[in-house]
Amino acid sequence: MDNGASHGGEAAGTRPRSVAELVASLPGSAAALGRLLTFVEQGGERAHEVGRALLGRGGNAYTLGITGAPGAGKSTLTTRVVGALRAGGHRVAVLAIDPSSPFSGGALLGDRVRMVDHSLDDGVFIRSMATRGSLGGLAAAAPEAVRVLDAAGFDHVLLETVGVGQIELEVAAVADTTLVVVNPGWGDHVQAAKAGLLEIADVFAVNKADRGGGRETRRMLRDMLRLRRTETGGWEPPIVETSATEGSGIDELLAEVDAHRQWLAAQGELERRRGERLWSEVERLFLLHVADRSRALAPFHGSEELRKQVLAGETEPWAAAELLAERILPAAAPAD
């Protein structure tokens, strides 16, 4: 197993292999894994071929989402979690999901490989994944990438968000357990933004707790959790103080992740939520198909008169767009 250094390139002299052959060589071939992930990231027909080839495989990987504000120490904490899971004999893959730019691609990868202690360990795989295109970027690629890593024999897949964005909520839609990383003092500002993280957190890490203030932050989080209206089904998110740089609190953190996993399994929630996520994925992909088909129907052809009206300030964009939608979906009730 390589460490994400493979970008799907073919070594000189080897012949190209089909998607089916690549999938058949999992687990075991790092080159095949790298290429399959590249296909998934690129999207399009070959990505769907990967999806078809993976049917009936895997199902063993547990997905842990790691999210939180920028600067909270997510990367360092992820590295520590990887180390602790490896020490427990697990095979661990990390997908670092970067919403910051459609242009990042593999750019951050080098940084991460340098940063991570596990770069010579073949039970660890790290990959940066850019979320190209806002609609369905992560939705389309991340669950499929998780299935590839699952088929490649990783029993833990960590989904770490890099930077910040709406992606943090999308990550929760992919993960079995969502770990939210905060820092002491986090409670002091931007009340509303916290609501989103509060609602998706299954476990909290108060990281950099060695700097003090961890106790107050725990109390504040506990108070906020009491006020939240979300249906948790009875799970109270535990709050663990960690210091990723010192490596403290990591075992306790993983014990709480495991407790959440056990709780999910005992309630039948793990199965139910995975099923719900899978169907949500279908619903999101449905909108991608609809958008593609709508463009293919070329409703903009012959709309020169409408365009002139919009440019002249006689028709507002929303109404013009509605007229165009009407052309291809006339049977539907008006939008809104």
Place this chain on the structure above:
Amino acid sequence: MDNGASHGGEAAGTRPRSVAELVASLPGSAAALGRLLTFVEQGGERAHEVGRALLGRGGNAYTLGITGAPGAGKSTLTTRVVGALRAGGHRVAVLAIDPSSPFSGGALLGDRVRMVDHSLDDGVFIRSMATRGSLGGLAAAAPEAVRVLDAAGFDHVLLETVGVGQIELEVAAVADTTLVVVNPGWGDHVQAAKAGLLEIADVFAVNKADRGGGRETRRMLRDMLRLRRTETGGWEPPIVETSATEGSGIDELLAEVDAHRQWLAAQGELERRRGERLWSEVERLFLLHVADRSRALAPFHGSEELRKQVLAGETEPWAAAELLAERILPAAAPAD
């Protein structure tokens, strides 16, 4: 004019006014402005009513996008730019666009109002705008909000991105001139991410230049601009060193923004690009209409068998989504 403190609430005893009445009271009524922006932000039928009521109004506002990496000093620079424009007798509105969370809403507003020096100046209006929902969030609301501010008599509308995200590219799609804020040393890492900012920049500010390294960053930017493949139509983005905290370089920066404006006008580009942006807005709104109509057509009804197949791992999500899209848009060519 208030400073964004109005959230569209009605003072006790005043009767509700229609959208047409609110629009008619622009410019002049800060309360009307606040309510109209709230309607636009909320979307839906009332937002479109605002759009219709604004037809034929405005057309005088120049929009300046201000974007760049987090920590680059965008907020402080924006404050300085507002001050310089005010000193020149302009009326200035700032839309601070926050992609970091669908939950931010007005939360950052208080911070900004405290931060900005202009909070008692009625030629300045500041408003935070959350971009709810990835597809069409900013696309749907920001151009409409700019039209409201235009009709309210602001001759400059600054669109400042808060945080980071794909939003930086969307801002360029709304602005007449896009100002990209970088810092000395910015060129040292994440090569690929820079490409996006390079392509949208009309003017660069190398901010925090008082810390040194400005000269090298200018040279590096100049080299990268030479390599870029984008069609600029002959405009070479100027690079200005600024120190927002000290207030230096701001006049030069605004002179370059004005030079870009003059260049656009002389080439007929200002008119042409505004027309293109308006039609792009129609195309994006078209997809929102299509998505709404597609959901309204309820293709998920009666798909229990398909759902079972997906959950059983017999059909992959992409193919299931395609079958559902086929139900409502059968005539279209297959997606991809």
